[in-house]
Amino acid sequence: MNAENSPELPPRAEGSSPQPENSGTPETPVNTFRQRRGEIRRPGRKKSISRQKSSPNPPRPVDPAGPGGAGQAPGSNQPYNTNEPRSFPPRRSGPPTPRDDGRPRFSRPGFSRPGFSRQEENRPGNRPERRPYASDRSQQPPAGPRIGRVGPNPFLWVAPGAEGSAPNTDVSASAGANPSETTRPPREQKPRFQRPSNQNSQPRSFPNAGAGAGETRTPRGVTSWSEARPAGSKPPRRPAAPNGEEPTRYHTGNSPRRERPAPPGRPPHSHHAPEAGRALHAPDISVLPPMQLLAPRTARELAFNVLEAHHAGNKHIGEVFDQAVDRTTLSPSDRRLAYELICGIVRRQSTLQALLMSLVHRQMETLERPLQTVLKIGLYQIFLCQGIPQHAAVHETVDLAKRANMRWGGFVNGVLRSAIQLMTENILTEPSSRALPIGHHQYRELTTDLFPSPTLTPGSYIAAAFSFPNDLVERWVGQYGVEATIRMAFWFNQVTETALRVNLLKTDRETFRQKLFAADFVAEAGDLPETIRLLSTVRISTLPGFQEGEFSVQDLSAQHAARRLNPQPSEVVLDLCAAPGSKTCHMAELMQNQGEIIAADTHGGRIRQVYENAERLGLSIIRTITIGPRGENLPSMEFDKVLADVPCSNTGVLGKRPEARWKYSPAHLDELREMQATILRTAAGKVRIGGRILYSTCSIEPLENEEIVQQFLAATTEAGGPRFRLVEEQKFMPGSPADGAYQALIERVS
Numbered sequence: 001m002n003a004e005n006s007p008e009l010p011p012r013a014e015g016s017s018p019q020p021e022n023s024g025t026p027e028t029p030v031n032t033f034r035q036r037r038g039e040i041r042r043p044g045r046k047k048s049i050s051r052q053k054s055s056p057n058p059p060r061p062v063d064p065a066g067p068g069g070a071g072q073a074p075g076s077n078q079p080y081n082t083n084e085p086r087s088f089p090p091r092r093s094g095p096p097t098p099r100d101d102g103r104p105r106f107s108r109p110g111f112s113r114p115g116f117s118r119q120e121e122n123r124p125g126n127r128p129e130r131r132p133y134a135s136d137r138s139q140q141p142p143a144g145p146r147i148g149r150v151g152p153n154p155f156l157w158v159a160p161g162a163e164g165s166a167p168n169t170d171v172s173a174s175a176g177a178n179p180s181e182t183t184r185p186p187r188e189q190k191p192r193f194q195r196p197s198n199q200n201s202q203p204r205s206f207p208n209a210g211a212g213a214g215e216t217r218t219p220r221g222v223t224s225w226s227e228a229r230p231a232g233s234k235p236p237r238r239p240a241a242p243n244g245e246e247p248t249r250y251h252t253g254n255s256p257r258r259e260r261p262a263p264p265g266r267p268p269h270s271h272h273a274p275e276a277g278r279a280l281h282a283p284d285i286s287v288l289p290p291m292q293l294l295a296p297r298t299a300r301e302l303a304f305n306v307l308e309a310h311h312a313g314n315k316h317i318g319e320v321f322d323q324a325v326d327r328t329t330l331s332p333s334d335r336r337l338a339y340e341l342i343c344g345i346v347r348r349q350s351t352l353q354a355l356l357m358s359l360v361h362r363q364m365e366t367l368e369r370p371l372q373t374v375l376k377i378g379l380y381q382i383f384l385c386q387g388i389p390q391h392a393a394v395h396e397t398v399d400l401a402k403r404a405n406m407r408w409g410g411f412v413n414g415v416l417r418s419a420i421q422l423m424t425e426n427i428l429t430e431p432s433s434r435a436l437p438i439g440h441h442q443y444r445e446l447t448t449d450l451f452p453s454p455t456l457t458p459g460s461y462i463a464a465a466f467s468f469p470n471d472l473v474e475r476w477v478g479q480y481g482v483e484a485t486i487r488m489a490f491w492f493n494q495v496t497e498t499a500l501r502v503n504l505l506k507t508d509r510e511t512f513r514q515k516l517f518a519a520d521f522v523a524e525a526g527d528l529p530e531t532i533r534l535l536s537t538v539r540i541s542t543l544p545g546f547q548e549g550e551f552s553v554q555d556l557s558a559q560h561a562a563r564r565l566n567p568q569p570s571e572v573v574l575d576l577c578a579a580p581g582s583k584t585c586h587m588a589e590l591m592q593n594q595g596e597i598i599a600a601d602t603h604g605g606r607i608r609q610v611y612e613n614a615e616r617l618g619l620s621i622i623r624t625i626t627i628g629p630r631g632e633n634l635p636s637m638e639f640d641k642v643l644a645d646v647p648c649s650n651t652g653v654l655g656k657r658p659e660a661r662w663k664y665s666p667a668h669l670d671e672l673r674e675m676q677a678t679i680l681r682t683a684a685g686k687v688r689i690g691g692r693i694l695y696s697t698c699s700i701e702p703l704e705n706e707e708i709v710q711q712f713l714a715a716t717t718e719a720g721g722p723r724f725r726l727v728e729e730q731k732f733m734p735g736s737p738a739d740g741a742y743q744a745l746i747e748r749v750s
């Protein structure tokens with residue numbers, strides 16, 4: 001049973017979920033008559049599965065071949081749009097009817113058949129031939145490939161070259177080989193929905209996919225509740241959940257429904273052990289290609305595209321967002337909302353997962369990843385976004401779901417309406433297993449115990465409720481205690497203000513602040529003479545003075561690094577880990593653009609950003625070079641100052657970099673520590689006697705900070721070579737008042 005047709009859903013408000021324009025067959029008298037006879041299905045509405053199963057009609061004829069041959073657009077190896085309604089009236093001669101008004105017949109707003117522009121799609125030669133009258137049951141299926149819902153979803157963007165590797169159960173594959181032999185296979189031999197996949201992906205397989213002859217199947221190729229029903233009868237209806245009770249769970253119909261209630265005493269979100277033979281066939285959703293909506297029209301659609309693209313690659317969210325946003329015409333407020341949704345959803349992944357698991361009665365691995373993305377967009381708005389009314393969150397997300405896949409609208413609607421029942425109006429100030437942290441040291445009380453107990457297992461509670469890796473939280477609890485860990489967790493989950501560094505070579509702080517003020521931005525002076533705290537949320541490149549190089553974005557804790565090293569005009573300075581160049585440029589500004597800075601990095605691509613930043617800021621003393629991991633290619637000279645701003649776990653800046661927390665692992669920490677020790681040794685080999693090294697990280701882990709420095713000092717004392725001393729060190733804890741960081745100033749004494 002599909003949640004869309006489910007009787008337990010509370011009724012949707014009138015007009016709350018409008019059908020997309022141009023969504024299918026208009027209401028002509030002929031069509032209305034035929035719809036009543038059940039011969040034409042209106043797009044967006046599905047016949048109930050039981051009616052399909054019990055229909056006495058023979059299967060509909062398959063579609064004729066499209067202009068490109070085997071079900072593909074000409075000049076493309078991608079399939080046609082297969083989400084069109086399943087039956088169409090024939091071509092008519094005589095005066096044009098509303099269906100012949102020139103609009104693309106097979107398109108919905110925002111979508112286009114791959115390989116076709118809208119105009120091309122409208123040209124008669126490029127249209128796939130329409131089906132014969134559905135009522136003409138005597139007509140035999142024409143030879144040729146089938147165009148229908150069987151083929152891969154055309155709205156999925158598939159990596160170039162990957163299409164051919166998709167496992168194909170579509171008859172069009174065999175039709176391409178020998179069209180004359182094409183016949184429609186009996187339903188029970190193949191699933192009706194097949195997802196394209198790349199070379200790494202697994203075939204989409206269903207539990208019981210190998211069910212033998214005689215077994216009953218639903219039209220989606222899934223053996224499920226229908227087996228227990230007599231043919232032709234309706235699926236069982238579940239009663240609606242009364243208010244205040246555990247919310248109704250839904251399933252999408254793509255996997256078997258598990259009718260067993262959760263065992264007594266087990267929380268509703270817990271994962272039960274998969275029954276034999278079921279989860280074993282779950283597709284690996286992590287390798288599915290991203291789903292992309294063409295031309296996102298709303299903040300939620302843009303967020304969906306970016307989140308999907310983010311899943312596919314290893315790119316920073318900011319990078320993916322910048323690329324996606326440049327292709328839209330969304331207003332600044334929509335862009336801001338999209339960005340907040342994206343960062344928030346990545347940040348609060350495990351909280352949203354816990355919410356989702358309590359609402360959806362399915363193994364998460366079997367829920368299509370794009371559908372999970374849609375649901376998380378909805379849940380984030382309902383539970384964690386301030387200022388979005390619940391009905392708007394549901395309505396907008398259902399619209400997004402329908403745009404991604406018409407079949408998802410009802411399911412998403414059901415899940416989100418159940419989610420609303422999970423919330424209470426109560427705001428708590430203490431953690432509990434039903435306390436969802438929402439910010440400003442406050443929690444929203446839920447109607448169910450969603451999280452582990454904070455008194456029995458504080459680490460597990462913080463990890464689940466605030467969304468952090470378990471290992472990391474356990475370390476923090478061990479080092480800083482539960483209360484401090486919770487304070488940090490709140491800080492990392494809130495949107496923090498932006499710190500700017502004024503370029504004192506071009507302007508002074510007060511003049512620049514007035515300039516911001518005149519442009520309606522609120523800013524305050526910060527701790528250091530060049531620091532400004534920007535209290536407005538804005539795209540930085542749109543601030544006045546950006547192109548002129550009057551400021552850079554840099555957190556306050558990070559601004560202390562160059563200040564602590566204190567490079568002087570006319571000194572020669574080495575920046576060992578320079579890209580993208582924030583601290584390099586700060587040092588050049590402090591040196592009054594006199595002397596020389598060698599900006600080195602192992603990453604040849606990122607080193608270019610140092611050059612670009614220096615150019616914008618009008619700094620000419622920086623020379624960039626690409627080096628090897630042990631300092632290969634460095635000039636043979638010695639330097640007055642060396643900055644070693646090493647790669648680290650980023651545990652001090654987890655709020656600014658939403659994805660960073662999910663990259664943390666003990667194994668990665670070990671790799672980083674080795675790299676950090678090597679870079680510090682390289683720095684030591686390049687500083688002159690009396691010169692200084694600044695070792696810095698944006699981590700708060702002692703293993704990457706104090707321990708690396710102490711080990712280095714101990715090793716150089718024993719070796720009998722150059723001697724070093726620790727001049728000072730400082731650790732910045734997150735939120736007091738800025739990002740977390742560590743800096744150690746080391747001097748070469750002999």
Ligand SMILES: C[S@@+](CC[C@H](N)C(=O)[O-])C[C@H]1O[C@@H](n2cnc3c(N)ncnc32)[C@H](O)[C@@H]1O
Pocket residue numbers: 576577578579580581582583584600601602603606628629630631645646647648675679
């Ligand atoms: C924390 S980032 C530096 C940020 C930079 N200092 C700034 O303020 O903009 C660390 C940099 O170290 C570079 N890196 C990684 N391994 C390195 C190595 N063995 N030697 C030098 N640089 C390395 C990375 O490419 C990365 O750009």
